[in-house]
Amino acid sequence: MTLKLHNFFRSSTSTRLRAALNLKGVDFDYIPYVLRTGETRTPEYLAKNPQGLVPTLEREDGTFMTQSLAIIEWLEETHPEPALLPKDADGRARVRALSYMIACEIHPLNNLRVLFRLRDQFDADEEAQKDWFTHWVTTTFDAFEAALTHSADTGTYCHGDTPTLADVCLYAQVWNNKRFGIPLDPWPTIARIYAALDQLPAFAKAAPPQQPDAA
Amino acid sequence: MTLKLHNFFRSSTSTRLRAALNLKGVDFDYIPYVLRTGETRTPEYLAKNPQGLVPTLEREDGTFMTQSLAIIEWLEETHPEPALLPKDADGRARVRALSYMIACEIHPLNNLRVLFRLRDQFDADEEAQKDWFTHWVTTTFDAFEAALTHSADTGTYCHGDTPTLADVCLYAQVWNNKRFGIPLDPWPTIARIYAALDQLPAFAKAAPPQQPDAA
Numbered sequence: 001m002t003l004k005l006h007n008f009f010r011s012s013t014s015t016r017l018r019a020a021l022n023l024k025g026v027d028f029d030y031i032p033y034v035l036r037t038g039e040t041r042t043p044e045y046l047a048k049n050p051q052g053l054v055p056t057l058e059r060e061d062g063t064f065m066t067q068s069l070a071i072i073e074w075l076e077e078t079h080p081e082p083a084l085l086p087k088d089a090d091g092r093a094r095v096r097a098l099s100y101m102i103a104c105e106i107h108p109l110n111n112l113r114v115l116f117r118l119r120d121q122f123d124a125d126e127e128a129q130k131d132w133f134t135h136w137v138t139t140t141f142d143a144f145e146a147a148l149t150h151s152a153d154t155g156t157y158c159h160g161d162t163p164t165l166a167d168v169c170l171y172a173q174v175w176n177n178k179r180f181g182i183p184l185d186p187w188p189t190i191a192r193i194y195a196a197l198d199q200l201p202a203f204a205k206a207a208p209p210q211q212p213d214a215a
Numbered sequence: 216m217t218l219k220l221h222n223f224f225r226s227s228t229s230t231r232l233r234a235a236l237n238l239k240g241v242d243f244d245y246i247p248y249v250l251r252t253g254e255t256r257t258p259e260y261l262a263k264n265p266q267g268l269v270p271t272l273e274r275e276d277g278t279f280m281t282q283s284l285a286i287i288e289w290l291e292e293t294h295p296e297p298a299l300l301p302k303d304a305d306g307r308a309r310v311r312a313l314s315y316m317i318a319c320e321i322h323p324l325n326n327l328r329v330l331f332r333l334r335d336q337f338d339a340d341e342e343a344q345k346d347w348f349t350h351w352v353t354t355t356f357d358a359f360e361a362a363l364t365h366s367a368d369t370g371t372y373c374h375g376d377t378p379t380l381a382d383v384c385l386y387a388q389v390w391n392n393k394r395f396g397i398p399l400d401p402w403p404t405i406a407r408i409y410a411a412l413d414q415l416p417a418f419a420k421a422a423p424p425q426q427p428d429a430a
Binding site for chain 1: 265266267268278280281282284285286288289292293304305307308309311312314315316318319320322323324329332333336337339343346347350355357358361362365
């Protein structure tokens with residue numbers, strides 16, 4: 001199966017999906033888009049993904065899949081090994097909750113189109129955008145750190161000693177934070193896990209600077 | 216099993232979880248919190264949910280679950296019938312993608328703490344907040360409507376003729392839209408599905424005005 005990944009090197013949701021594909025050992029062709037110039041707003045691209053967002057996964061049969069977490073859950077169901085979710089329902093709920101803390105509480109508030117909207121609606125300059133971005137990272141990373149330190153399930157990674165969906169989301173978010181130079185010092189457990197993830201080729205290969213369209 | 220649902224009548228994520236619990240036929244005790252007065256920011260509540268958000272599901276064994284979608288996936292795994300996700304991997308991916316369009320692209324941008332932040336950081340008044348809120352609803356509902364109309368999988372509800380996770384998210388979002396009086400006219404398929412959902416007791420019972428803490 002050769003999949004086509006329509007994506008952008010710096011997109012956090014694209015980084016998630018690249019890491020998950022790498023972890024599953026699934027090959028893909030890399031199709032880059034420049035978000036700032038509207039390459040995902042063309043009629044041709046909107047036919048693939050009506051939201052005009054990245055990533056979109058194109059399958060051999062010509063169908064398209066959207067929303068990074070929906071695609072990763074599909075990968076988990078169709079390529080079960082190595083597992084990105086624990087086997088037990090409680091563990092799965094914990095991993096998904098950690099994942100959604102990032103996917104539903106940080107990333108949606110901080111992506112490029114939101115920063116553009118802040119600029120357009122509220123004249124938010126780079127400094128105001130950084131305050132906004134940092135506020136949402138801090139709010140949720142404080143709680144994420146607490147969730148990690150208060151649970152015996154936390155291991156080398158967010159849940160045990162093999163990487164899960166939560167690590168995929170965390171790794172991509174830490175990369176996203178670098179856009180505004182947010183250091184990890186306030187969150188030692190997150191920092192430790194990020195460093196461990198960065199040692200894994202599946203993650204390191206998914207990092208923005210390693211992509212063909214990296215500036 | 217008697218579960219305790221820590222929640223707030225108008226919270227969209229609480230509405231999602233109430234609808235899912237109702238659909239699964241799982242009883243719960245309703246524990247209301249007033250968000251505006253900080254009742255979810257107390258040390259006692261933060262010990263239940265380090266994010267200080269609703270909903271939190273408290274189980275009989277005294278453990279707590281957070282993040283509405285993680286809890287609903289757990290419900291699906293532990294109470295499989297009636298199913299809120301299709302049996303086939305492609306269908307599951309479609310339902311999850313529709314769900315995340317709302318859960319990751321609309322709701323996170325429009326909840327109360329975000330509106331408060333807009334007010335505090337950018338002096339956004341009620342009118343500016345409404346513009347912001349409406350912008351994100353419109354952006355994603357346009358794409359959601361397209362995703363529904365372009366797929367043969369759309370039925371009485373978002374996916375086929377039984378309600379799924381996507382309907383749970385959609386129903387809660389339409390209720391949330393009422394806060395700013397956003398009419399559904401631009402999205403006839405969404406309007407049709409919402410009306411159908413509102414006929415189902417599991418959904419109607421989960422609606423904000425039906426809750427004990429409704430103003």
